[in-house]
Amino acid sequence: MSRYWSRIVHELTPYTPGEQPRVADLVKLNTNENPYGPSPKALAAIAEATSDQLRLYPEPTGQALRAAIAVSHGLSESEVFVGNGSDEVLAHTFQALLKQEGPLLFPDISYSFYPTYCALFGITARAVPLADDFTIDPADYDRPCGAIILPNPNAPTGIALPLSAIEALVARHADVPVVIDEAYVDFGAESASSLIARHPNLLVIQTFSKSRALAGLRVGFAMGQRPLIEALERVKDSFNSYPLDRLALAGATASWLDRDWFEEKRALIIAGRDCLSAELAELGFTVLPSAANFIFARHPDHSGAVLAAALRERRVLVRHFKKDRIQDFLRITIGTEAECDRLVAALTEILAEQG
Structure with missing residues (x-):
């Protein structure tokens, strides 16, 4: 605390990111990173961009990257916005679109950055409880509001809504912005980007951190009809006109275009998720149905905090x-086959010890 702080700093409860410890021989399954590393083509593009050109500012709109994304989703370049990770894109979205007269609605169990943004930007919010089975019931959002944001798949549950339910929700709330946060969509859900042409109130946000294995590069993007994208651009250009550096633009564009790598690694993660879910079920865990690159599981006879601490002692x-409602759950990132085997072995040992 300092007398030099602005008033708002005293009132903030900052988001707590996943731990990034420097520990040898660690199985790190806590931050939903891709275990297989980026596309070799992305690494080559980054290396090539590491040149004398770094003395120059990057292209401020990310034109080449926006063009590549737009083609894949059947959009125009003007309907795509890129930023320094999806967290920055979300921050601009909260400022540009979600601060309305009515309250912002989002799930009570969801991405914990949402309430942090609301506090930072002075946005009135209402958390909508998940159903008893931890699913999002779109009917629960049929109430007066100023805007809605939903992750699909949700985090930390991993449960996804079908595209038909998303479209019905967007259509029922045609007078307010509806944002679908698709950080994990590539692992089992269907993107709402196909709905953009029919719904001017819809914004879809994705990231390169998960399925593209570029969490360290910090690249995210939004898709929507031109007026929504223009709102993000106006905020961005009032904050930082050059959000993506030359290396990020080069690496992300090459990664996006390497479809073969993307499909191969995505398939490995999905197969690993199915295998790990079955193995944990055999150990007595309840595992929620996941469409993400992680699973959310609890054991009926053991505390989640105790299990997490015991795993940490074993460098997992x-x-x-x-x-x-979720204090006994563990959110477990899908790692390599060897990492998942080590997790299962550690849990088997812990459960045997604890009885």
């Missing part, structure tokens, strides 16, 4: 949330 890191 998972994510545990101290929050009502």
Whole structure:
């Protein structure tokens, strides 16, 4: 605390990111990173961009990257916005679109950055409880509001809504912005980008951090009809006109165009998720149905906090949330086959010890 702080700083409860420890021989399954590394073509593009050209500012709109994304989703370049990770894109979205007269609605168990943004930007919010089975019921959002944001698949549950349910929700709330946060969409859900042409109130946000294995490069993007994208651009150009550097633009564009690498690694993660879910079920865990690159599981006879601590002692890191309804769950990133085997072996040992 300091007397030099602005008033708002005193009132903030900052988001707590997943731990990034420097520990040897660690199985790191706590931050939903891709275990297989980026596309070799992305690495080559980054190396090529590491030249004397770094003395120059990057192209401020990310034109080549926006063009590549637009083609894949049947959009125009003007309907794509790129930013320094999807967190920055989300921050601009909260400022540009979600601060309305009515409250912003989002799930009570969801991405914990949402309430942080609301506090930072002075946005009135209402958390909508998940159903008893931890699913999002779109009917629960049929209430007066100023805007809606939903992750699909949701995090940390991993449960996805079908595209038909998303479209019905967007259509029922045609007078307010509806944002679908698709950080994990590539692992089992269907993108709402196909709905953009029919719904001017829809914004879809994705990231290169998960399925493209570029969490360290910080690249995210949004898709929507031109007026929504223009709103993001106006905020961005009032904050930072050059959000993506030359290396990020080069690497992300090459990664996006390497479809073969993307499909191969995505298939490995999905297969690993199915295998790990079955193995945990055999150990007595309840595993929620996941469409993401992680699973959300609890054991009926053991505390989530105790299990997470015991795993940590064995150099296996998972994510545990101290929050009502989910305090006994572990969120476990899908790692390589060897990493998942080590996790299962550690849990088998822990459960045997604890009885």
